[in-house]
Amino acid sequence: MKILYAAAIAIVVVGYVGFAQGVNEAPEGVELTGNWVSRSFTEWNTNTHRAFDFLGMPLNEAAHAWTLSHSEEQASEPERQCAFYSSTYFPYGFAPLPMWKETELQTGSTVAWVVGGWLDVVPMVIWMDGRPHPSTYAPHSSSGFTTGVWEDDVLTTHTTHMIANLLHRRAPHSDLATMTLRFSRHADILSLTGRIEDPVYLSEPLYVSREWELSSVPVNRAAVPCTIAYEGVAEGTVPHYLPGQNPFVEETTKLWGIPLEAVQGGAETMYPEFRKKIKDKYVRPEKCVANAAELAAGGCGGPGRVAPVIN
């Protein structure tokens, strides 16, 4: 009888341990591994947005002050050249999205999913083994710390511990920012949607998304080693603009006729009713405007400007 009891307990324990490992696994039939590429139908190319352009971003007053003082030349500071973007880059950036999973050698269970890096962003490791996020005061990094769970057949990730960095379109995010991403696959399309929260610079959550298509062409999977060089900004210098001196503040208004109250962002610019507020202030340009360099890069779009996905 004792043997029977012992066997029953062993079965229960082994079964539960095995099952507990299984909760990290993708549901059967759902596969995210592959090379995902985006044609960037969303926020495309340099002519999609300008140096001072925060349209539709729920920035608060602190962020507004930050954007007025920010100079893009800061990226050339020797101290910042290799800082890389944070993981908020993925739903915004132009890099491909190679994904693969790292497994535990003995059991084959998934320890983590990885989203590959690029020229200016390091890979994002999505821990699936149930480990907790570090303490509030643990060191931060550009990639932050990310855990993931399967919500039915959608991979949902949560990122904390990112260092203060640039959000989309040169807006800031603080080191208190967090990001929730959802990887939702529909046939050969991956819908990446997410929510970024930041108590320092955002008055409401910022919802982001990008569409990806499965490609058979291998893509870069790792960040490229960075070497610091002189780019015109001396060490110890922080390029910036004093109040009233940012030369780019009116650029978007002059180029596209969009009033400044929209350009500087704010939660109200996300909502449909904001259109009423600017209806009498918006001046539609007669034709698409872009400088020579932007036109050469496909600034106004046109046939052949969007490369097809190879699959």
Added chain:
Amino acid sequence: MGHPFFKNVYLLIGAGGLAVILLTMQDRGYSQTGRGTTQGNQTAPNAKAAAPFDPTGYWVSLITNNWRFRMVPPAKGDYAGLPISVAGKKIADAWDPARDEAAGNQCKYYGAASIMYQPTRLHITWQDDNTLRMDTDAGTQTRLFQFGNRTAPQGRSTWQGSSVAAWEARRANVGRGNNTAPSARYLKVTTTNMLPGYLRKNGVPYGESAVLTEYYDLFQEQDGTRMMFVTAVVQDPVNLEQRYIVISHFKKEPDGSKWDPTPCSARW
């Protein structure tokens, strides 16, 4: 170890462990008894009863990207980010909103292929057990999603076309018995029979042979916010060089107090 006390302990541990496993499996959705599933060979009675989530209510679009193409009419000739073809560009280059107004075509930018990408509110209701109705306050349009084994009806084209809908699952019907269907996870809508319209307000066209495929995902955030993301795929081999894919964001609203019907406009 032969003492009855230890036997009872073994029994309790075994039963407890089994209960934990069963409860956990239920949490993971392996029980296949939730809404939107089919039990054995029984099929769900209708689309409304089979819905894996409740899409009804009022929703507001959040325009956080491609703002200058969506919130205001962009300049003529601005096709950035669109896979426009030579034939499509020829039509777009000739865009004339006054001509559209004169011809009664001011709703060309409010067709099914573009309405969801606009700044708008949605009011979603069940018209009947197998028809999901979606009203937009932008352009006061109505879309009807027909569930069931239907083929796209023929006949007169309309701005909103004919939409066939289905609850779909990403995962295959594998494992855990052959009589269980995978739980549906998202709504797929395929729309055809649309009148030629615009993908962008500045006249970028889609034609009558265009096919719109949409995937609706609903999520609830930890703070209770309900979000709906619509991945839209437009295929038009005449006017587009490749399929065009965008994602729209909608946030659930508590009521219709901000519902603001506005007519179609060719200029704003």
